[in-house]
Amino acid sequence: MTNPFPAADQAEALKRDIGWLGSAVIALNGIMGAGIFALPGSLAADFGAFAPLMIILFGLPIFLIALPLAEVASFYDRTGGPVAYAREAFGPFVAFQTGWTYFVARLSAFAANVTVFAAYAATLAPVFESLFARTLLIAGVIALFAAANLASVRHAVGGLKALTILKVAPLLALALYALATQGLSQGEVRLPEFSEVETASLLILYAFVGFEHVVVLGGETKDARRTIPRAMTATLLATIALYFLVQLAYAAAMGDDDGGKAPLAAFGRTLLGEAGAVIISLAALFSIAGNCLSSAASTPRLAYALARDGLLPGWFAQVSKTRATPDNAIVFFCGLALALALTNGFALLAVVSTLARLLVYAVSLAALPIVRRRREAPPRRGVQKILAPAVLALGLAFCAFAVAQSKLDSWRVFGALLLVGAVLYAISRRAGRPAG
Template sequence: MTETLQRPDTAAADRSPAAHGRLTLPQGAALYVGAVLGTGVIALPALAVQAAGPASLLAWLGLVLLSAPLALTFAALGARFPDAGGVSTYARNAFGPRWAAAVGWCFYFAVPAGAPAAAVFAGAYVEAAVGGGQRTVLLTAAALMLAVTVTNLFGVTVSGRVQLVLAVLLVTLLVAAVVTAAPHGDPANLHPFAPHGWLAVAPAAALLVWSFAGWEAITHLAADFRRPQRDLPRAAGIAVVVVGVLYLAVAGVGILVLGPQAGTGAPLARLLEIGLGGPAGALAAAAALLLTFGTMNAYYASAAKLGAALGRDGALPGWLARGARAGDVPRRSLAVTASLSALAMVAVAVTGTGAKPLVLLATGAFVAVYALGTASALKLLPRGTAAHRSAMVALVAVTALALTTGWYLLWPLAMGAGALLYQRRGTRA
């Protein structure tokens, strides 16, 4: 481990993939859509309406606009430095190994914190359809986590194919919900537009960051693309359009159709019931399962690759390093991610902790990852390019988002401190 930290040239050589993987452009776009268009669309529109009323649409719009420079920045970095380390690799190249370890820990340990929250969101939709109370919620969540783990055991090529099918199904379902429910909308439901004041848009935006986390996740899979320099930016561009349109459509139609009820219960289920009729609860549960599986699938794949890269680079135990190269399956790192997620799920079940604190913990970590990622881009990307200008815009916006996250930023600070202590211990060993 000491040798890894003291010989950066050798480590850099080891980080260079011998060959690219097999992910195609459609599969990559589907992974992006799955990572970003996740559980936020089934749960967070209601929480945002509770926080800011119809003015929450401004928070949605602001984060959609922020997505474009964020996606362009991370796609440019992934295309330029295709490596399983993702943002950790960019921080290493820009600021050195300590910052790389800190940001790597922030991402790696945010996934087990966020996975139970995502799975519980889906479980609540299933419970609403079939009943069974908290038992159904927890069993659904556990089944989702197991299914995602098994899928990723076969590697990113298989999970990419699965993701493509899921993306087509969930986009079709969301479009159907919006199109069929929209004629029932009433513009009067937009008034009063800001019942809790204009400042309430800020806490709504802090909640919604969860909905837009994911632009950094696929960078860990950049080397697994067939042509990362060409396909990664294209996949990100496709995802920005798809995700932005769907998020704004679901949130906007939800408020227009449901009015004050958009802040309660499961708004997607209500839209399906109004627009399509029939077994709306079953359709909503199916949408929730598809969305959640897609998100967790992308994040488990990314976290597993990152853990292997961190093991390779000395920021985590070396036995995790197997699977860091393009095309390899990081099963050891995946096992750690799955185990930590399961422990977090047990803690949720025992304590009865709601999903909101977990959402904000994960949000705090992802804001820190975005901040270090965009700061790295300013050093690594050529000045005067569109990607460099996008990184400047993204860094300013992410800094503003960090201010809305509040004390939940203590989580990434703790992760960063843990990474530095681990490296210091490894250097002394």
């Protein structure tokens, strides 16, 4: 059989308004949020002149996950991404666990990035350093993202395109200026101890995850089976190159200085004085806003997909008749994100997000051989017969290694959020909604 769920693949209530460029900016903004503005300082302090190579060391192995994920995405043109993969391969219960885990990953990342947004806003306007003003800012920003997504997915993607230019252009220009005026770092390149790499691994990975945002929007993407894999892999490669360039420039200008709470603002100040700090702080705000808008656009679609398949209460699957947006899911996501952002710090939320994503990546990769068999995919030929299974196995091993670095406090927060999902799942089952 070619498709076990043909009707489900076609019966979407959402409009297909996203093209290749829209998919690319969703993927880019999914990756590029707070991480690149927080990471260079800690990498420089911990690894010195070796820091740029850490970007490559952890950036390229991400393709061990991205390539199999792109292949499994090529079989689907419906909303849900990992929910759809797990449902077809492993059944409705695993689909729910996968979908809710991914919802938790995206939710905690969104909350983490909003806290960094508030921190960078405070560097420009110290009034936001007070708890009351910070709380109002976080609530206002989340409400703005909710409003943009309640309007329509087309409006959200349009905003992402503008934010992409506003955040990439200053970073790229300042990095090139630093390399032109400072040259390459003259520091000693010291190979780090393995234990040092282990300690930094999850925070480094946090700067790279998010490329998969686009797979969730399959039901709103034109020619999704071709568009999504190409946009995802091309964007990931471009982002790794940009991150490497920024880390190289930071090492040249700052050496092993960690730059304090806002390392790239300190980097800009070193190069261009206060004007440079302001430019980078604004770029950080645009970058984080783009990442959060990308999350607010795609994550509620996970709750919609779970409810559509009978795995969450039907309330989450309600779609606006005039705007074709999952309004209830958007409001639920933004409300829960506000609670998390006001009660937890960036580092813990970032690690929780990375932990949850890695588990979802592992399920999605494990689904690939089953989906290929059920969809009667053409047999692999030549070097692909050896290379593709090897990449898949290495990708799963990479996920297992990274998950093993998680600490107990991150598992506690993750477990509490899973409990919320279990309650919602029980409500759905008690209501007698058919799974799938």
